[in-house]
Amino acid sequence: MEIAQSQADRYLARAQLGAAGLSASQIADGDVRWGHNFFPSLASFPQKTYDPRVDFRDYAEQLSRNNSITDCLKLAQLIYKAGQVFGGKNPFEYSGRDIIHGLMAGLTEYSQVNLGGPEPSHRDYRVGVFRNDPHFGGSFGASGFRAGFVDPSNQVRHFVGYLGAGYGIGATLANQGLYSQEGTNNPNVPDVGLGLVATDLGSRFSGNYKQLAQDVWHRVCGQSSNLNLP
Numbered sequence: 723m724e725i726a727q728s729q730a731d732r733y734l735a736r737a738q739l740g741a742a743g744l745s746a747s748q749i750a751d752g753d754v755r756w757g758h759n760f761f762p763s764l765a766s767f768p769q770k771t772y773d774p775r776v777d778f779r780d781y782a783e784q785l786s787r788n789n790s791i792t793d794c795l796k797l798a799q800l801i802y803k804a805g806q807v808f809g810g811k812n813p814f815e816y817s818g819r820d821i822i823h824g825l826m827a828g829l830t831e832y833s834q835v836n837l838g839g840p841e842p843s844h845r846d847y848r849v850g851v852f853r854n855d856p857h858f859g860g861s862f863g864a865s866g867f868r869a870g871f872v873d874p875s876n877q878v879r880h881f882v883g884y885l886g887a888g889y890g891i892g893a894t895l896a897n898q899g900l901y902s903q904e905g906t907n908n909p910n911v912p913d914v915g916l917g918l919v920a921t922d923l924g925s926r927f928s929g930n931y932k933q934l935a936q937d938v939w940h941r942v943c944g945q946s947s948n949l950n951l952p
Contacts, residue, residue, distance in 0.1 A: 774807040775847040778828045779857055782849040786859035792866025794943035797878045798935045801825065802951055805931025818889065818929035826886040829862075830879050835890035850876060864912075868944040871916040881942065884917040888924025896921040916942070 781803050785796050808824035810817070827833040831851050832840040845852070850861040862878035864871070871877060887896035900917040901907040909915045919941050927934055932951055939949040 774824065775827065777807050778803060778824055779847045779849055782828055783857050783859035786850050786861055789860075792943070793862045793864055793878055794866030794938075795949075796862060797881060798938045798943065798949055800829065800878070801931055801935045801938060804828070805929075805934075809929065809931060818927045821929065821931055822886050822889045822924070822927065825882050829882045830886070832883065832886065835883075835887040835896075837891055837895075851879060866943055867916070868942065870910065871912050871919075871942065873912040875913075877912075877916060880913055881916055881920045881938075884920035885924040885927075888921030889927050890924075893921045893925040896924070 782800055785799065788796070804821050804825045808820040823834045826835075827843040828848055829850065830848070831843055833843045834841050843851075845855045846857070848855060849857050849859045852858065862876045864873060864875070864877040867877050884896060884900060887899060890896075897907075897918065900914060900921065904911060904914050904917070906914060909918055923934060923937055923941070935951060936949055939945050
């Protein structure tokens with residue numbers, strides 16, 4: 723039994739070393755240099771570590787290509803996903819900051835907005851912003867948004883940008899920037915009306931991402947029923 727177990731351990735080690743990226747010749751060489759039962763620890767090989775930015779980016783890119791659901795539903799789902807990957811380990815750790823910054827960095831050209839001005843996001847982790855970005859995906863539009871918020875642009879990006887502005891500098895200052903950017907304070911203009919909802923929700927966000935997803939579902943998507951979330 724000991725010989726059989728030794729052989730089984732050796733075969734398992736071979737498979738693990740192969741998964742770690744060693745070639746067949748390197749593994750065979752390892753048999754000679756280290757002995758059949760003395761393979762190096764896998765800890766000595768580079769291991770992939772979890773990166774929430776990659777997790778969120780890959781989810782957003784996949785969602786951007788899904789034509790079976792609306793863009794507004796995608797927005798609500800992206801908020802929920804951001805809460806899962808960027809939030810704390812329990813509800814008492816949710817400050818909201820990391821969730822908002824993760825949303826912005828993944829869906830806009832900025833990673834945050836503060837009194838010093840916006841900070842740019844990284845092209846490797848954002849989706850649907852610039853067509854020459856490596857993970858542009860299928861981008862986002864305005865399907866499923868309330869009629870008063872619809873225009874031919876990426877309204878997911880627009881909402882998230884002003885959500886972050888409201889969170890970072892408060893609704894009053896964020897709205898001033900909104901009016902300046904749009905050239906009007908008329909809430910009947912789609913980008914203004916949507917931006918006002920976003921800055922309001924952002925200024926009051928404290929980390930409850932499930933509630934934020936529901937608020938978007940009701941106030942932005944115009945749905946009366948609750949969004950079915952885990």
